[in-house]
Amino acid sequence: GAGVxxxxxxxxxxxxxxxxxRCDPISGHTALYWYRxxxxxxxxxxxxxxxxxxxxxxxxxxxxxxxxxxxxxxxxLTIQRTQQExxxxxxxxxSLSLRQDYGYTFGSGTRLTVV
Amino acid sequence: AxxxxxxxxxxxxxxxxxxxxxCNYSSSVSVYLFWYVQYxxxxxxxxxxxxxxxxxxxxxxxxxxEFNKSQTSFHLRKPSVHISDTAEYFCAVxxxxxxxxxxxxxxxxxxxx
Numbered sequence: 319g320a321g322v323x324x325x326x327x328x329x330x331x332x333x334x335x336x337x338x339x340r341c342d343p344i345s346g347h348t349a350l351y352w353y354r355x356x357x358x359x360x361x362x363x364x365x366x367x368x369x370x371x372x373x374x375x376x377x378x379x380x381x382x383x384x385x386x387x388x389x390x391x392x393x394x395l396t397i398q399r400t401q402q403e404x405x406x407x408x409x410x411x412x413s414l415s416l417r418q419d420y421g422y423t424f425g426s427g428t429r430l431t432v433v
Numbered sequence: 434a435x436x437x438x439x440x441x442x443x444x445x446x447x448x449x450x451x452x453x454x455x456c457n458y459s460s461s462v463s464v465y466l467f468w469y470v471q472y473x474x475x476x477x478x479x480x481x482x483x484x485x486x487x488x489x490x491x492x493x494x495x496x497x498x499e500f501n502k503s504q505t506s507f508h509l510r511k512p513s514v515h516i517s518d519t520a521e522y523f524c525a526v527x528x529x530x531x532x533x534x535x536x537x538x539x540x541x542x543x544x545x546x
Contacts, residue, residue, distance in 0.1 A: 322476070351533060358442075360538035361477075363529055374531050409476065421467060422534065424476035 320344075322425035324410050330431045331400055339395040339428045343412030350393050351422060352385060355407040367393060400432045435459050435528030439537035447545050448516055454509040454540045456498075456524030465527035466507040467534065468498055472520045480522070483507065494518075519544045 323342040331337050343350050352364040364377050367387040378385070382401075387393040397404055407429050411422035440455040458466065465484050469477040481492040488500040498509045507524060524537040 353536075358538065361523065361536040363531070363533045363535070366531055366533055377531070411477075421479040421482055422469075422477075424469075424478070426474075426476040 322410055322412050322423050324408075324425035324428050326428055327426065328429045328431075330433060333402060333432055334399055336396065336398045337400055337430065339397075339408050339430070341393045341395070341410030341412075341425060343391065343393070343410070344423055345391075347412035347414055347423070348390065349413040349415055350387060351411045351413070352393070352395050353409045353411065354379075355409055355427070356405075361409065364395070397430075400430075402432045405430055405432045435526045435535050437524050437526050437535055437537035439524055439540050441540050442538065443541045443543065445543045445545060446514055449513045451512050452510065452514050452518075452542065454522050454524075454542065456507045456509065456537060458505055458507065458524075458526045464500070464502075466498075466500060467525040467527075468492075468496070468507075468509050469523045469525060469536075470520050471523065471539075477523060480509075514542070514544045516544050516546060518542060 325340045348369055350367040353361045354364055355361050365372050365385050369390050370387050382398045385395045407427040409424055409427045411424045413422050436459045438457045446452050467482045468480040470480045471477045481490045483490050483500045491497045496511045498507050500507055521539045521541045523539045525534040529535050
């Protein structure tokens with residue numbers, strides 16, 4: 319597609335439920351990044367993929383968070399047993415490669431509210 | 434690891450006035466610096482970047498930023514702002530443990546008529 323697409327744009331879920339967030343990067347972009355944007359906290363890096371591989375998952379906040387990418391394209395971020403502190407905007411970005419001179423292209427994000 | 438400090442969380446300014454949004458980074462051997470802009474209800478967009486060469490970089494909509502190695506700063510400036518510049522601006526540096534961008538906490542620019 320022309321841009322990075324994220325779905326859903328908004329998600330309200332009950333505490334304890336699982337949620338799945340989807341990111342569809344720009345076609346041909348091999349690098350994909352997930353960030354979390356919380357009020358007053360800026361952007362917190364979660365995980366990145368080069369192709370289908372995520373070399374380091376240490377940025378994920380807890381073991382309730384997991385992410386995968388298939389076919390070098392779509393990525394899903396799954397949060398199990400959601401907690402209120404998980405409420406945030408989850409942003410996905412893609413880049414042509416890990417070379418940072420390309421910069422990132424961001425999606426519009428998924429606003430997650432845990433009630 | 435690198436870090437980024439944006440000193441002002443909010444900057445109110447009147448239309449056509451000049452503005453400076455401040456950004457400081459922790460030092461490193463090589464520095465790649467970025468400014469991103471987030472308009473209301475939209476994703477982040479790359480505004481400008483410094484990779485090497487000229488220390489003054491410009492965007493297409495009149496913003497400029499100057500890399501100052503001695504002061505470890507990359508402040509964003511515009512000589513005359515418009516209402517449409519109202520947005521949140523994020524400074525970022527390359528240097529996370531996974532080669533990712535590290536972002537500051539953002540500065541909300543509010544341009545008033």
